[in-house]
Amino acid sequence: MAKIRFAGQGLHCSLGRNPEEVYQRMCAGQDAFRPVWRFPAAPYKQQKAGMLSEAEDEFLRNAYPDDELAGALAKQAGRQALGLPEGASPRPDSGLALVLASNFGAWETQEWLWREKQDLGTVSLASQQHWEDFLPGLARSLGCAGGCQQLSFSCASGTAALGAGWDIIRAGRAERVLVIAFDILGEFCWCGLHNLHTITSDTMRPFDRRRSGTIFSEGAAAVLLEREDDRAASAAPAQYLIGAATNNNAYHLTAPRPEAEGSREVIQEALRQSGLT
Structure with missing residues (x-):
């Protein structure tokens, strides 16, 4: 059986703009949490989250003015995983597929559609098209012409998407698969997560007897999967996906x-x- 390796990675979250930056800050003992600023947090027992700073939020929206924040994050991480230089536009690649993973998806667009319906009594075709084009638009912008799909398995979405990418390559439907997991935080999400009683009022303490729950964050992470025998094996150490x-x-x-x-x-x-x- 051919090996499927990780050929690229990307990451953008409240702790940094790329994997190396995030890794170095983790090693320095930094955490990702800051006071919630995007909505009033006073009604909630936890008022911190792994939320992008206001400056970082503005940077992404300016960098991708045609996208909502979720799309901007997904594109940013995906471009890193593909190794695309800043400003470069990839050519369509029929051997490259895209798998997206998210808990809440493009909820900013969903909320806009709901408010438009409430305020105007109808939803315009232009607004509907913006929603319908979220997945195929991301695929086009990243050169993924080999098919695209989006999964939502709640907190297991990213893992499930890796499994889907593994299946796609093993079935011969694509030579490479770009897997992107993303989520952004808003009051709609925060309220729902609090109602599940999984959020601690303290802080995260993994593997600690004093742990009392989790704190949620936003961001996007991407990996590029490829079949190793389709390309010359690199002499550098490689990481493989061997089961899902x-x-x-x-x-x-x-x-x-x-x-x-x-x-x-x-x-x-x-x-x-x-x-x-």
Whole structure:
């Protein structure tokens, strides 16, 4: 079986504009959280989030004036993963597919459509087209002419998208797959996440007995997957995607089974696919 390797990566979030910047800041002990500024946070028990600064928000909107923030972040991370120089326009590549992953998707456009319907009693064709073109527009801007799709598996969206990209390459439907996971925060999202009772009023403490929940963030991360035997193998150390699996245990809308049966089964299937024990 041909190996599928990670050939590129991109990242833009509240901790930095690229993977190296984020890594260095993490090593320095910095975290991604700052006071929420995009909406009134006083009604909520947690008033910090991994939210872009106002200056960074403005930078992205100015850099991609035709896109909402989610699209701008996705393009920024995707261009990094493809190694595109600033200002370069990629040619359409029929061997390059796109898989998007998101919890909330392009919610700014969804909210605009709702408000337009409320205020005017109808939604214009131009507004509908902006929504319909989110995925294919991203694909065109990144040269992904080999097909595109978007997945939403809640917090497992990014992992599921990697699995989808793995399947696409193994099935011979594309030589390379650009996988981009993204989300942005707004009050619509923040209110819903608080109602799930997963957000702590303290801070994140992973692997700590004192942990009491999570804090959500926004940003976009991208990886480029490719079949190694289609290109000359690099002498540099490589990272590979060797197994993937998804399932749905249909237990609850938001909660996993207490005995973790579904999680255990999907992990076992991914290990089986990889040949590991």
